[in-house]
Amino acid sequence: MTKARRYMTVNSFLTEMLTMSLKSLTHLQRLEAESIHIMREVVAEAENPVMLYSVGKDSAVMLHLAKKAFYPAPPPFPLLHVDTTWKFRDMYALRDKAAKDAGMELLVYQNPEAVEKGINPFDHGSLHTDMWKTEGLKQALDKYGFDVAFGGARRDEEKSRAKERVFSFRSANHRWDPKNQRPELWRLYNARKAKGESVRVFPISNWTELDIWQYIHLEGIEIxxxxxxxxxxxxxxxxxxxxxxxxxxxxxxxxxxxxxxxxxxxxxxxxxxxxxxxxxxxxxxxxxxxxxxxxxxxxxRAIDHDQAASMEKKKQEGYF
Amino acid sequence: MTVNDPIYKTDALIAENIDAYLETHQHKTMLRFITCGSVDDGKSTLIGRLLYDSKMIFEDQLATLEADSKRVGTQGQEIDFALLVDGLAAEREQGITIDVAYRFFATEKRKFIVADTPGHEQYTRNMVTGASTADLAVILIDARKGMLTQTRRHSYLVKLLGIRHIVLAVNKMDLVDYDQATFDRIVAEYTSFAQSIGIESFTAIPISGFKGDNITGLSDNMPWYTGTALLPHLETVEVDATVEQSQPFRMSVQWVNRPNLDFRGFSGLIASGTVRPGDQIRVLPSGKTSTIARIVSLEGDRDLAVAGESVTLTLADEIDCSRGQVIVAAQAPLEVADQFESTIVWMDEAEMVPGRAYWLKIGTQTVSATIHAPKYEVNVNTQEHLATKTLDLNAIGVANVTTDREIPFAPYAENRDLGGFILIDKMTNRTVAAGMIHFALRRAQNIHWQATDIGRDHHANMKHQKPAVLWLTGLSGSGKSTIANIIEKKLARMNRHTFLLDGDNVRHGLNKDLGFTEADRVENIRRVGEVAKLMTDAGLIVVTAFISPFRSERDMVRGMMQPGEFIEVFVDTPLEVAEGRDVKGLYAKARSGQLKNFTGIDSPYEAPDAAEIRIDTTQISAEEAADLIIARLIP
Known part of the structure; x- marks a missing residue:
């Protein structure tokens, strides 16, 4: 009894302290607030947004943030998986489960030409990535007429991504022009675009690999x-x-x-x-x-082994 | 200390007790800072050094770095840290960074986000962008060169963007034999300069980014320096969150969450203050009041939220509240106004056009706004005020801004989120400028619209007609005036009350003070638009014949009129045909250089892409054109 009582006193004292003193946000709280702000901004301004979902840990965090941003509503956009048919079996299983748990529509797109030609990583080298991913993504975005696509890229992944904007503009043929991106100031994102143009939005731009892991740990996110x-x-x-x-x-x-x-x-x-x-x-x-x-x-990953700038070239061609 | 001995080596705790490590690291704070320096100040080297020393460089990256250093490095056989951060392929060849890049590193106490921006002349834009989100600025000076013009510019921009913490890093101390007198001299010079531009305090640290002196710990090479090394300083400097939290509650509504009829939540990021259920609030600009009912989150309702957090709030009463409005503490409302004095940083290749309407985005609201001619431009190197009529790329000036409706705001010095805005070009959608509100102008508050008893409907009914504006646009010599004249004659015969506003005629009176520069042409059209608007209020059918070459101004006039009243008529005559006619001999003059800014020759004509009527004058006569237009007006 005495023990329980003392516990309560300590607890109410702590609550008192908390409400009196100001609260310093941790780095994860600041990152979370920023990502949620970005997602809500897109939903408020885009006509037909979609979230690219690749089933990896970054996608898992992005999806979790989307649930938080729009709670109690489900995230008001579908998930899109640009499939290559060559993902791990465990990935397909979690993909379907995660979409169902979030109450979101899951769109799976496979480039029909790659399906027909049986493009695979054994016979076709870099053509495998080009056709399934780069081409597949463009086709899927065109097919559904998505004007904004959320992606889980982070700026710490490699050098050319360090300069990527949060709102990254693509021409009508999906090309990225590094010299022609809009300045991003404060928390003000300019989402206006001409017909046919689209935007890739990266809500977790400022997260590092360690941040991602810590957040998954803290929030108990399924991976x-x-x-x-x-x-x-x-x-x-x-x-x-x-x-x-x-x-x-x-x-x-x-x-x-x-x-x-x-x-x-x-x-x-x-x-x-x-x-x-x-x-x-x-x-x-x-x-x-x-x-x-x-x-x-x-x-x-085999993709950017050959030269440091290869990711940048891929991106100009439309790879996410 | 050598490059092979990073002091922020892997924390022993990671290997011994990962759970304890994770617990510590979940309570880290975050600091965003910007590094400013000239091309040769060693900025990239310093950032590379911070990444390396805080163990953010992996072996495979180090291997690439070593190979690259030998191939294109500038440090001989030694590791060139600058190569770690110099980004895109083209830039790497040139050896300079030309954009804003964001880098990340972490120590036991903090996560850091570094905005790396270039220091050379033409990139004010990038530095302003990087500084807009920074809590702290590191201003680099080459110890051999001392204060340069760039140092003044960087410091001015840092002050302008309201960064409260400044570190003066005197770099390359190794190249001046770690000489204290050199350091003291530079600090003294900077101190008097800083005071002159209103920087109240800064921390000066002598360093060598290349050698690693005074980066992670105090260097033996400079025993005379007894302050803090750079990284420990960055780890302990107080973050400003507490300043924002102690201000009254403000949150711009980003999105209304309405999954069903029983729930209506208002989502946004808290710009300042704190909020609890039961707090009295006011919604601006409507002024409606209510009480916070809940702070809703996925993990359950919360009893407190603070500045910097993204939240969803519900209110006790059903009051109107939508995206763009601001929820504030009831007892401390924000000012609401539609005219402001602001600092404008121009960021686009195309210069600012005073009088033109741009989109202005502030908080979560986008409104139409016009920028008045600048009061002055600031020379960023000397801070002198210069007279100017416009602002071009990288220019900074002070100008009044008028918005098409009242917006809640705070002066930028008080709150970045409620006082900082961007301007967006309505045609290209580019972000063309950043602005910072100083204060509201009183003028708007004292002039109220005088409601009259005889309204516009009454005027129109007396004339038995629907007012309209037939706006003829096209090249000089396309046939606008001819067609307009025939339209007016035909309408007069039909007993319609009309008035013809002709381009040449208004320039004899109303607009005789205006020339043919882009800015004057915008003002010309704005005035004609206002006159046409008064005439439609009087019930008239207005026919206008103006080249009106810019889409944005035609759209501006369209926006002044009642919906459906503005009928854009594109008198489409190819340049060769119009030039061939050359009724007034103007094309000849323009071609010979006697006439400047002539549409179609050395000034552009932006053809309408959605005009209500298009007249191809190579296909039909002026008579037929007039009939076609009247048929559209009076079906």
Whole structure:
């Protein structure tokens, strides 16, 4: 009794302190407020917005923020997954569940030409990304007439993204012109555009990889199990550890899948995404590994290995 | 200290107790700062150094960096940190950053967002953009060169944008043998300059970004410096959130959340103050009052929200409240006005056109606004006031702004969110300027519209007609005046009460003080629009014949009239045809250079893209054109 009573006194004292003194916002609270503000601004000004949803951790955070921004209403726009048919099976499972939980419509788009030609990462090299992702995205946006698309890109991902605006304008043929972007001051975003033009909006521009992980931890956001270590069938090829996620994976002569304890730092098409050997099975352990690691996040992706400026070229062509 | 020894090495806590580490890091605060310096002040090197020392550079990036340093670096075989932050491909070749880039790093105490902006002359625009969201500015000076013109410019802009915390980083101390006298001399010079432009305080730190002196800890090379090193200073400087929280409550309504008939929430980011259920509020500009019922969130209702948070509020009463309105503490309302004196920073290649209507976005509201001719331009290097008629790219001036309706606001010095605005060109949709409100002009408050007993309907009914404006636009010599004249004669025969306003004629009287510059042409059309409006109020059918070359001015006049009353007639005559006719000999004069700013020759004509009527004069006669237009007016 005495103990409980003292607890209450301490508690009410703390409440008193809280209401009397001013509250200093943490970095995550400031980032959250900014992202929500950006999303609401889009919904207020766009005609037909959509959220690009790639099922990764950044998409998970973006979706969670959207739920917060519009609560108690569901986010007033659909989710769009530009599919390549080559994502991990776990990703497809979470994609469908997350959309359902959020009460949002899920649109899945596959470039019909890529479907027909059977474009795949084994035979077609960079054409795989061009046709499924770059072309697929353009086609999907045109098909539904979306004028604003939310994307989960962050400025800390690599150098050319550091200069990307939050509201990034694209010409009628989806091209990005780095010399012709609008200045963004204070919290004022200019969303006006001519017919045919569109805007890519990046609400989590100012989040870093660590912020993302901390927020997922703090808010208990569901992410794809592939981010956690588990024994998985893998092969080692060109310095990358690749997961043999289904029977379509073509083994080279002499290659034999080996069970390794691995997890993924970023998720894409499974034959193109390198795993890291790890024993991290909880979020704090994943964050611990991330902080102790010595290589950058994108290193696991084959796309921008060749030259530092390759992402920039891709972006001008319309890659997200 | 060497480059291989970053002091902010991986925290031992990460390896030992990750949960404790996460707990600490969830309570970090955030500081946004801007670095300002000239091309050679070592700004990129300093930022690269901060990223490196705070362990934000990974091995693969370091490998790329080492290779790049040897290939294009400017530091010989040593690591060129500047390459870490110099962005886009084209810029890397030139060796200069030409935009605003945002960088991120974190220490145990804080997360930092750095706005990296270029220092050279033509990029005031970028620095103003970067400074608009910064809590602190680091102004870099090369110890060998001392204060430069750029230093004055950067300091003036930092002060203009209202950044309260300033660090004067005297860089490259290694190149002046860590000499205290050099540092003291620069600080003394800067102190007197800072006072002259109203900077009340700053912190001076002698550093070497390249060598790492006084960055993360005090350097042995400068024992005479007993202050704080740069990074510890950035970690501990007080963030201004508390200043905003102690002001009265203000929130611009961003979005009305209405999932069903039982719920009506008002979403927005709190610009200042705090809010609790039960607080008395007022909605501006309507002035309606109510009480906060709930602060709604996904995790359940909250009992307190503070400046800087995005929230959804419900009110106890059903009162009108929509996007753009501002919810404020009932006992401390904001001022509401439609005329302001403001500082304007021009950011577009096309110069400002006084009198033209632009979109003005402030808070969550977008209104139509016109900028008056600047009172003066400020020389950003010397802070002198210069006389000017307009502002061009990167120019800063002070001008009055008139909005088409009253808006709630606070002076920029009090609150960035409620006093800062952008201007958007109505045709190109580009963000052309940033503005900061000083104060409201009293003029608007004292002149009220005089309601008259005989209204416009009465005037029109007496004449048995519907007032209208037939606005003929087209090149000089396209046939506007000829067609307008025939229209008026035909309408007179039909007993309609009309008046013809002709371009040449009004310039003999009403507009004889105006020339043919872009600004004067805008004013010419504005006055004609106002006269036409008075005439429609009097019940008349007004026919006008003006080149009126700019879309935005034609749209401005359209906006003055009642819906449906403005009928735009595009008298479409190709330039060669109009020039071939050359009734007044003006094209010949323009071609020979005797006439400046002649539409179609050295001044543009923006053809209408949605005119109510288009007349192709190469296909039909003036008579037929007049009949066509009248048929549209009186079906």
């Amino acid at each position: 794809v199990p592939l981010y956690f270590s588990a024994p998985r069938p893998t092969v080692e090829r060109d310095g990358l550890i690749l997961m043999v996620d289904d029977e379509r994976f073509r083994l080279n002569a002499g290659e034999e899948p080996v069970m390794r304890s691995v997890r993924f730092r970023t998720l894409g098409c499974y034959p193109l995404t390198g795993a890291v050997e790890s024993h991290a099975t909880t979020l704090p352990e994943v964050i611990q590994e991330m902080l102790l690691t010595t290589t950058s996040e994108r290193q696991g």
